[in-house]
Amino acid sequence: MSDRPEEPGCEHRGTGTDAEAATATGPGAGAGRDRDAEGRARNARPRDGLGRPLPYGAPGVDRQPEGVERSPRQALAEAQDLLDRGLPFHxxxxxxxxxxxAAEPERQLWRGLAQLAVGLTHAARGNAKGGAALLLRGAGAIAPYADTVPYDIDVPGLTAWAQGLADRLGERDEPVAAAGNAPRLCTGEVRAAE
Structure with a gap:
């Protein structure tokens, strides 16, 4: 568990695994909400590949554990693998x-990258309006980093990808394929060991 304070942005996050949360609290514990060992509200329901809640007891996709410390290159490699597998929520x-x-100078870069991934998640779920809004917000957050190119992140390519997908979403009502529309985060191959 992280000692960092909770920040706004992704209230769906839980701690530990779904099984740990369900064991600690059980479905519908307390005032009708799942709670973690510290008593904070956490959704322990299993989730599908796009992060949508499933009924209790249904098989789901393992969630990413919260608060894992990774180097920037490890985070990029893991995120790229998940995007390539059609798991943008993860x-x-x-x-x-x-x-x-992240340290303050890079916080908006990483926040913007997370927004791009959740924008693709919404697009894959069929929420074109929400997906487009998040894609454009993420592109705006990473755009100031275009001249610095931290960690070989393809900022110009990602902003163009986000704008292009947002434009396409305005023309459709059906979900897009997450894996088929996943971006490349970096200009070269991302390796976690670098």
């Missing part, structure tokens, strides 16, 4: 950890 959780752990 990629956003990895990028959110990087955002919360």
């Amino acid at each position: 990629a956003h959780e990895v990028l959110e950890d990087a955002w919360k752990a």
Whole structure:
């Protein structure tokens, strides 16, 4: 568990695994909400590949553990792998950890990357308006980093990708394929060991 204070932005996050949360609190514990061992409200329901809650007891996709410390390159490699596998919700959780752990000069970069991943999540769920808004917000957050190119992140490519997908979402009502529309986060191959 992290000692960092909670920040606004992703209230859906839980701590530990779904099984740990359910064991600590059980479905519907307390005032109708799942709670973690410290008594904070946490949703212990399993989730599908796009992060949508499933009924208790249904098989779900393992969630990314919260508060994992990764180097920037590890976070990028893990997020890219998740994006490539069509799991942008899970990629956003990895990028959110990087955002919360980042020093002030890079916080908006990581926040913007997380917003891009959650924008793709909404687009894949069929929420075109919400997806487009998050894609554009994420692109705006990372745009100031275009001249510095931290960690070989392809800021110009990502902003163009986000704008292009946001434009396409305005023309459709159906979900997009998450894996088929996943961006490349970096200009070269991302390796966690670097």
